[in-house]
Amino acid sequence: MMAMTLFALGISAQNMQSASSFSKKHSDLLAKQSRVKDQIQVKEAQKYAADLYEECEPEPDIYTEGWESNLVNCYKDANVPNTKVLDVRHYVMPIKGNYVTSHYGYRPQFGRTHKGIDLRAAVGDTVYSAFSGRVRLTRFERGGYGFYVIVRHENGLETVYGHLSRFLVKPDQYVKAGQPIALSGNTGRSTGPHLHFETRFMGYAINPEAIFDFANRCTHTDSYTFSKANYTKARDYAPSKRYNQAKKSAAEEKETANKKNNNKKEQSTVASTKKSTKESRKDSRSTYQVRAGDNLTKIAQNNGMTVAQLKKLNGLTSDNVVEGKVLRLK
């Protein structure tokens, strides 16, 4: 309802300049309509907008800073590959809503990185396991994640769900993608109810927006290629960008295909040239018709002869040959 009010004005939350300009627009609109129901909506919308500007303080990293982080980060001394393709086809969004209230990334004011994203959720909303897997931990950390769950998935990822109000699963329990694992809440270091959600590969906190398109409640692609070089980067598939991206990748694909074809062609040309040279040598053809661009050196080389032999055989006195002339090779 509140989101609809915002979108009805044609303002997406990310594009809003300030809560006050938003509220002015909205008030102007309402001045014309002047309905009590809408006035209530203004208040709600204003609160909603205010919530959006509220920066959530990033949680300390449970994998490295949380208590007993040895237990939490079991990948501490592991050899993490530079790249790894992860199958993300069988997913379920962790919460019913799709509103990202706080993105992944470095927060200069706190001097630390937000290792996941915050999704708008009320206290008591159902939290779903994003993929199938086994619950690795259910814990409480007062100074950070509050009640949190870590699920280890079959595709190699781990997902972390923080600030929960209640667990619905136990450690070591197998869960299916979409199975309720907890209820969201406001526990730990949290300024308001929300779900803190992380996607990790061997301890590396991947930007969840690199895998998921939260606005459209889907994954960007069927597989996500983890790479140490770019796992922190989100992928933006806004409609125009999505189109451009599609165009770009189509063009890239075509180019790659062309390259492949060309390579194949080249290879086959090389192969056939080799073959024909071989064959011709084996056949030991007895004549050769001079083509454009030919010279005696080339013809002699191609036929396993010296220029002198070729000249002698054909009674040539100069090194020039005319196109179309038939030369004896034997």
Ligand SMILES: [Zn+2]
């Ligand atoms: Zn968070």
